Amino acid sequence: MKVLLTGATGYIGSAVTDHLAAAGHQVVALTRGPEPQPGRTAWHAQVVGDTADPASLAGVVTPEIEAVIHLAPPSGDVDVDTAVIEALATPLRGTGRPFVYTSGVWVLGATGEAQEVGEDTPTDPIGIVGYRPRIEQRVLAEAAEGVRAVVVRPGIVYGRGGGIPAILVDRAREQGVPEYYGEEGVRWPMVHVDDLADLFVAAVERAEAGTVWHGVGESAVPVRDLARAAGRAAGVLVAPQLVPVEQAAQVFGELFAGALALDQSVSGAAARTVLGWRPGRPSVLAELVSGSYRPVEVFGAPEGPQTEAEVAAIRRLVAEVEHAQQNELVDRFLGVFRREDPVWTTGHGNRLSGFEEIAAFTRKVLPGAMAESTAVYDVERVLFLRPDVAAVNVRQQPVLPDGTRITDRPEGRPFYILVKEDGTWRVGAAQNTVVVD
Ligand SMILES: NC(=O)c1ccc[n+]([C@@H]2O[C@H](COP(=O)([O-])OP(=O)(O)OC[C@H]3O[C@@H](n4cnc5c(N)ncnc54)[C@H](OP(=O)(O)O)[C@@H]3O)[C@@H](O)[C@H]2O)c1
Structure with missing residues (x-):
């Protein structure tokens, strides 16, 4: 028409x-x-x-x-x-x-x-x-x-x-x-x-x-x-x-x-x-919280709907990290990791190698951990190293359960290497660094 x-x-x-x-x-x-x-x-x-x-x-x-x-x-x-x-x-x-x-x-x-x-x-x-x-x-x-x-x-x-x-x-x-x-x-x-x-x-x-x-x-x-x-x-x-x-x-x-x-x-x-x-x-x-009102910096991929869709999927994955953590959902938290040889270095410098080690640690520390405080995660930068591999910078801020910032506690700067396998982005490697200054 x-x-x-x-x-x-x-x-x-x-x-x-x-x-x-x-x-x-x-x-x-x-x-x-x-x-x-x-x-x-x-x-x-x-x-x-x-x-x-x-x-x-x-x-x-x-x-x-x-x-x-x-x-x-x-x-x-x-x-x-x-x-x-x-x-x-x-x-x-x-x-x-x-x-x-x-x-x-x-x-x-x-x-x-x-x-x-x-x-x-x-x-x-x-x-x-x-x-x-x-x-x-x-x-x-x-x-x-x-x-x-x-x-x-x-x-x-x-x-x-x-x-x-x-x-x-x-x-x-x-x-x-x-x-x-x-x-x-x-x-x-x-x-x-x-x-x-x-x-x-x-x-x-x-x-x-x-x-x-x-x-x-x-x-x-x-x-x-x-x-x-x-x-x-x-x-x-x-x-x-x-x-x-x-x-x-x-x-x-x-x-x-x-x-x-x-x-x-x-x-x-x-x-x-x-x-x-x-x-x-x-x-x-x-x-x-994680869409068009808060744009992220994107590098390594051409502008366009395909890249937008990938970035949206990556943001959903990071939102899933936040949701699973805030609600102490162990299985959903583990679901963000790829099965094959993931590695995660926590904000305390504790390096966990392989899915089983990450799973055992999560089962031990996550239940009950969010009673008094939790964190919000915002994607700030995505670098596509390959169409199916992305390096993602995240800002992690400690908050009370009602979402207000805990001002006297430092932020974290998680860094993820994500891999897209079978159409789904997952964490292949992760490292968190506490901001000290
Ligand atoms: N946004 C909402 O949440 C919402 C909710 C319910 C209903 N609505 C209704 O949806 C309609 C569009 O809303 P919007 O948010 O898209 O508004 P908008 O962004 O302000 O766009 C208004 C459009 O109308 C054009 N326009 C304004 N005055 C004109 C005139 N005298 N002659 C010809 N064109 C004129 C503008 O052209 P220029 O480029 O020349 O300015 C622009 O293209 C409105 O009737 C609004 O009441 C909006």
Whole structure:
């Protein structure tokens, strides 16, 4: 399909562009100016229009446009946004072609006691999205005019190092303490930007006219947990701090602060069941702790998706070291080592040679070892010595069981030689060095 995409240069629009192109569609990007946009090689064509000026959109939906995805944000003026819908949808009338409008879960308001509310829940918008349900209704009314009108409501979007979680990371870095807002117990529905892009592709290809879909991968993530993970991404291992909404308003403005403090539990089950959507990217906590919000230095391999996938697999292995250690899971800890002749020199200089020696040591020391303190492990550098052999520098920081840094205890600098065998990375050799200065 030839798809006109507004907001194509944005956070979500960039991912939607990639996924539409990968699914064989042609993206016609609507941009505010005629300047060529660097890096937009996935675009089939570029047209100029400004969603703050509906008259500028006349003629952008030509007869060859087979679908429209409207991702550019609202203008703040209900009449302008209504006129934008009319300008973009009217040329599709009577064609049965899809018009996908992007709303958001904030139109539902606080979901209260209800768990995982669905698309049939009445809207109750918070201030920042005040008139958006009216725009949704205006869009859906196009179904009666022969347009395959569809509304997608994303949760809070994360991934590719961006979105609102990036604000949490930046704030933690600036303030030296991770923050969350409003009241204790606030939860956000979350979606990975690449999973969301898959949903847009599914919506444009097969959602029925007049339907609404929640783009939500995780229905209710406690924002306190998000804040802690954002602190980890920022290198700030201290307990998250609750910031009252009035105080947050001084930083973010009243409307955005109200949105950050909103407690929601929203279901994305309908899109899975009906559209076959399969959100499967890493969870927001994993993404913050060891994904795109914390890039690693990579050497010895060409940039590209293959290397990214290998680095992600290596980070998962190191996350497994951390998880197994923190939870005293002996078998899982041993599972990270290759069977054949691994060698591990501990932070105390104790050299263990061979799997049996490592296993005996682990069985002896790990159970009970984490009662008072544990450690977090962050991959800092990966050098591919060969495509299947990597030298990995890790930062190990001692923490209390609640994740806060034990300041008077030194860090470690584990160094791993990893080997990929039968498609799986494992530790072939490991050495830990305590940082003394
Ligand atoms: N991010 C989230 O967590 C989230 C959650 C739920 C819903 N949403 C909704 O999803 C949509 C996209 O969000 P996003 O996070 O991708 O936003 P974003 O990164 O700010 O991108 C906005 C895009 O819209 C374009 N745009 C802005 N004003 C325009 C105008 N007057 N005319 C034409 N294009 C214009 C921008 O183009 P330029 O390059 O020219 O600036 C950019 O491509 C929005 O409607 C937002 O409300 C987002």
